[in-house]
Amino acid sequence: GENVEQHPSTLSVQEGDSAVIKCTYSDSASNYFPWYKQELGKGPQLIIDIRSNVGEKKDQRIAVTLNKTAKHFSLHITETQPEDSAVYFCAARGTGGGNKLTFGTGTQLKVEL
Amino acid sequence: GAVVSQHPSWVICKSGTSVKIECRSLDFQATTMFWYRQFPKQSLMLMATSNEGSKATYEQGVEKDKFLINHASLTLSTLTVTSAHPEDSSFYICSATRPRGYSGGAFLREQFFGPGTRLTVL
Numbered sequence: 001g002e003n004v005e006q007h008p009s010t011l012s013v014q015e016g017d018s019a020v021i022k023c024t025y026s027d028s029a030s031n032y033f034p035w036y037k038q039e040l041g042k043g044p045q046l047i048i049d050i051r052s053n054v055g056e057k058k059d060q061r062i063a064v065t066l067n068k069t070a071k072h073f074s075l076h077i078t079e080t081q082p083e084d085s086a087v088y089f090c091a092a093r094g095t096g097g098g099n100k101l102t103f104g105t106g107t108q109l110k111v112e113l
Numbered sequence: 114g115a116v117v118s119q120h121p122s123w124v125i126c127k128s129g130t131s132v133k134i135e136c137r138s139l140d141f142q143a144t145t146m147f148w149y150r151q152f153p154k155q156s157l158m159l160m161a162t163s164n165e166g167s168k169a170t171y172e173q174g175v176e177k178d179k180f181l182i183n184h185a186s187l188t189l190s191t192l193t194v195t196s197a198h199p200e201d202s203s204f205y206i207c208s209a210t211r212p213r214g215y216s217g218g219a220f221l222r223e224q225f226f227g228p229g230t231r232l233t234v235l
Contacts, residue, residue, distance in 0.1 A: 046223065099210055100147070
């Protein structure tokens with residue numbers, strides 16, 4: 001099955017700096033890669049996603065890049081703000097039945113003033 | 114984004130009792146819903162896939178007789194933790210998939226999560 005690795009596990013940046021979180025996946029047939037933000041005590045919230053037919057996608061301060069050859073994808077957050085502090089999860093969905101997502105282990109992002 | 118609700122948001126029960134958690138898609142119909150379990154500072158672990166009108170598909174290692182799933186309508190799935198024990202204490206999260214149409218020849222589905230249910234078994 002699919003295996004997703006995520007790094008780093010914790011990330012601390014100064015407000016206004018950029019943050020980058022990286023994930024790798026094992027199933028070359030995976031075709032959908034969403035990113036979720038989870039605040040303490042809440043469910044994950046979809047913040048951006050990318051499909052295998054696209055190399056990069058941007059939504060305001062958030063961007064995601066995908067390298068299918070290397071089987072890795074990254075989340076980029078620019079001009080970070082304190083409210084960006086949360087746990088971020090990457091995920092990958094293979095082409096097998098069920099639309100199941102395999103999640104990374106999460107990155108605790110802390111944006112310091 | 115789409116709205117998925119869960120009820121209750123938290124529950125405390127005695128060991129040996131059963132607890133039912135509801136998951137609803139409020140503004141779309143979901144033929145497929147998922148149930149996850151999350152321990153503190155860990156990732157989401159998929160427990161089962163809930164399909165409307167059919168039996169749920171459980172992940173390896175998840176006891177289907179202990180975690181009963183019912184997906185009776187396109188907007189409601191329920192998870193019942195039977196004979197709960199302290200080790201069942203966890204954060205249970207559901208998600209629902211919503212179609213987003215076609216792109217690049219593929220039919221797209223997004224997965225939206227509920228707010229989670231904190232279960233504490235004494």
